[in-house]
Amino acid sequence: MRMGVFLYVAIVLGSWVCAYLLGLLNGALYIPTDTDTLERMIEAADLKQGDVLVDIGSGDGRLVIAAARKGIEAKGYEINPFLVWLARRKIRKEGLETLASIAWRDFWSADLSRYSVVTVFGIGHIMKRFERKLDAELAPGSRVICNLFALPNWKGEKRNGIFLYKKPG
Numbered sequence: 001m002r003m004g005v006f007l008y009v010a011i012v013l014g015s016w017v018c019a020y021l022l023g024l025l026n027g028a029l030y031i032p033t034d035t036d037t038l039e040r041m042i043e044a045a046d047l048k049q050g051d052v053l054v055d056i057g058s059g060d061g062r063l064v065i066a067a068a069r070k071g072i073e074a075k076g077y078e079i080n081p082f083l084v085w086l087a088r089r090k091i092r093k094e095g096l097e098t099l100a101s102i103a104w105r106d107f108w109s110a111d112l113s114r115y116s117v118v119t120v121f122g123i124g125h126i127m128k129r130f131e132r133k134l135d136a137e138l139a140p141g142s143r144v145i146c147n148l149f150a151l152p153n154w155k156g157e158k159r160n161g162i163f164l165y166k167k168p169g
Helices: 002-026 035-045 062-069 081-094 124-137
Strands: 052-056 073-078 100-104 117-120 143-147 156-159 162-166
Touching: 035 062, 035 117, 035 143, 035 162, 052 062, 062 073, 062 081, 062 100, 073 081, 081 100
Parallel strands: 052 073, 052 117, 073 100, 117 143
Antiparallel strands: 143 162, 156 162
16 A cells, blocks of 8 residues: 555656656746736736737746736646646636636647737747747737747837737738
């Protein structure tokens, strides 16, 4: 019996470590967005009724929750299973399950075409590839808000470390 429990714990922990390492290779470390930056990102998104927001690398869900509090449908993609659990718990605690959700998934394989607003706190080495994904999947007029790291080829505006873009077309 003890060996079974040990094996179960080893498998769960091993899975979490693998997911974390995969996140490092395909994304960025978890650095929580501070309240001031979060508010500036939500303001920059210029959210309107009918918008659907996606937060890439959503961490503990704070941006998804902030958008849902404003009545906006919001989804997050997060690869760290602990952060997914934490974000889902926070969403349930606030009663926002009808507007907010977090998927335990690598965003690279997700289809972003249904979203009118994309937020990301990426890191330099992923932004060129991420830009190609946005080019291929987003509808014209979609808004992209990047915290700290810019998209290399899109024309946008910089405000206090946040980059604002609108997909042309």
